[in-house]
Amino acid sequence: MFSGFMTNTWVVATVVAALAGVVGFFVVLRGSAFPAHAIPNGAFAGAAAANLLGLNALLGLGVFAVFAALGIGTLGRRGRHDVVTALALVLMLALGALFLSRSTEYEPAIYALLFGEVLGVSTTELLPVAFLAVVCIAAIVFMYRPLTLSSVVPEIAEARGVRSHRMEIAFLVVLAVATAMTVPVVGALLIFSLMIGPPAAARSFTDRPPVAIILSMAIALATVWAAIASSYASNWPIGFFVGTMSAFAYGIGRAWAAWRRSRRPATRL
């Protein structure tokens, strides 16, 4: 399971998991779980459109995801963007339904886009994925402090000259790029789990933001690696394993936090 086709999958999955761990930390910190769900799901329509036009699916995903992010970020106000997010999702799903009905694509390919496909990565996709991952991580590193400040105390951030709205849009675009490139591996429906489960679990183990980010990355990597191996061995969809393992990691985190509290009620770690 480490040869040929599979090498690409391992490499891309590793890159994607590391990125999901980092971006996911801010998704959870900012409470942006809904956009993190809606953007890749809606972007699925982009893949369908690309398919129809005979273009690369990743390109269609990326374009739709970035447009969705810009729409949600621009129209959403003061961190409240649940309604625009829902409408963006609905609009893109509607387009997706149309494109799929026109598509001559065989069913399994669509299924793979939704739920992921272990062998879904081609060599030509390696370089763009790695490049985009580096760009996303660089963007997060660059924005780290003002993004944290505006996530935690938005009014103070504004008062100190941080443009919260621009920060929001920039973050959503990074989120869009990060989720779009993850779709071919874990599928549109389950990327979300990789962006939420590991960072949410990481919060139970540490009180320090940088440690939480590193832990989040580590849990995401472990989840994805274990999921690929399990999927390969069982022939079950990789999305199933990513989803259940992410939730499981979160469950362990909660149990750990509860156990720690019960043991040392007086000290807060």
Add this chain to the structure above:
Amino acid sequence: MTDRSQPVTANEPDVLRVEGVTVALGGRTILEDVAFAIAPGSFTGLIGSNGAGKTTLLRVILGLQRPGRGRVVVAGDAGNRRNRSIGYVPQKVLLDPDMPMRARDLIGLGLDGHRFGIPMPSKTRTSLVDEMLAAVDAERFANARVGILSGGEQQRVLIAHALISRPRLLLLDEPLANLDLRSGQEIIGLLHRIATEHHIAVLLSAHEMNPLLPVMDRVVYLAGGRAAAGTTDEVIRTEVLSGLYGHPVEVLHIHDRVLVIAGPGYPDAARLAAEGAGIELG
């Protein structure tokens, strides 16, 4: 923090001058021709009932709200480079209890949270955070998650967060609103100490002035969109407040407390009473 305690000298320029500020929001005039000044190291109470425009005025001072008329001069600079010389503790800060962030991490963000890039751990940074923790008496919960701290403890952390960039003016929006009497007294004592020992001017909004009477150098009283500013003796008087409310009100001194009481027929008397600013007479 270095002790810069020194007497407030009359010829030292004001850290803040609000000049004829008028603000209309949604077609309604919220503030009209508000003017006052704040001297370095002084303690000023911004008093007004709910909806009087306290938050709006603080947002104007921070440069987050443009006044329709008038201007705000911060530490001698009317431009928008005022962000660094003002520390701000907003009215409602919701800190997620599940957020992996300790009190000291949030304080550290006050130092450089607005700059791009990642924070580099350093001895100077740590000792500066420790200094702030000591200044607000927060060492005890320095390593606890901010989200699980009590209201008073969070208030201290936010004050330290605002102080670490060494502002000359500290703005606090209703910091006492959700605190019990005792925690409120502690916060007031702490802020008074900061103003005098560190020579940082404090402007604090509240709907109840009594807890502030012992420490306030000056008061800015907001009512009906207008403001009266001066010492408490100058402002908290029957004639001045009646003029401000546009309706007869009475100022009563009972022991060491002040009650502002609306005369009969004041439309907003119930609100005045509910806010603790006063009670209605017959």
